[in-house]
Amino acid sequence: QSALTQPASVSGSPGQSITISCTGTQSTLGNYNLVSWYQHHPGAVPRVLIYEGSRRPSGVSSRFSGSTSGLTASLTISGLQAEDEADYYCCSYAGSSTLVFGGGTKLTVL
Amino acid sequence: QVQLQESGPGLVKPSETLSLTCSVSGASIRSHYWSWIRQSPGKGLEWIGYIYHSGSSNYNPSLKSRVIISVDTSKNQFFLKVNSVTAADTALYYCAREDSESYYFDNWGQGTLVTVSS
Numbered sequence: 125q126s127a128l129t130q131p132a133s134v135s136g137s138p139g140q141s142i143t144i145s146c147t148g149t150q151s152t153l154g155n156y157n158l159v160s161w162y163q164h165h166p167g168a169v170p171r172v173l174i175y176e177g178s179r180r181p182s183g184v185s186s187r188f189s190g191s192t193s194g195l196t197a198s199l200t201i202s203g204l205q206a207e208d209e210a211d212y213y214c215c216s217y218a219g220s221s222t223l224v225f226g227g228g229t230k231l232t233v234l
Numbered sequence: 235q236v237q238l239q240e241s242g243p244g245l246v247k248p249s250e251t252l253s254l255t256c257s258v259s260g261a262s263i264r265s266h267y268w269s270w271i272r273q274s275p276g277k278g279l280e281w282i283g284y285i286y287h288s289g290s291s292n293y294n295p296s297l298k299s300r301v302i303i304s305v306d307t308s309k310n311q312f313f314l315k316v317n318s319v320t321a322a323d324t325a326l327y328y329c330a331r332e333d334s335e336s337y338y339f340d341n342w343g344q345g346t347l348v349t350v351s352s
Contacts, residue, residue, distance in 0.1 A: 158336060160336075160338035164279075169328075169342045169343070170279065170342055175333070211278075215281070215339075217337040220292070223269075223332075223337060225279040225280060228278035
């Protein structure tokens, strides 16, 4: 199964914007715009932030936005807040009804 | 409100079978896909597979030879079995509801920790 590559860590100060990348292959991001993003605080349940690359479920703050260009999907968090400190995962459809997660990115709010 | 709850033994011996149940409330299991996802200690999320109420299922190719996911629509439950477990199967196991058109997970259980050890 194809892997999705995310940076291990990113950081930013309160109020800033940060972007987390998720690089795939032709068999994932190249063929499908079915990327989702999840926020995971340690000890809590993962929460979906974005699906279909850029769509936000109801109840998710507009500070979270997603985009895709070529083989890279991106999650941008604007107006960074202390509670945004968490792990973030991208996930993509990989064909044949299978899914694959990225390795995760730890966001530190300085 | 959709709720999912995992249950099962927290300790499994090497080479034995890991068995978990996910009980769904607030929604019928006759819609959506129903998935299992795990997170090994210090590692990221890993999709294990899904099942549909018809019994149709699909698995992560890396686990396919050892995994069976099944469903009981009368009880609104679905199940995970992982055969021939090793220490590498020690993980927090989540069940989740998967949107069958957009392929994302919109509801998750709290997760249950399974340790493989003799």
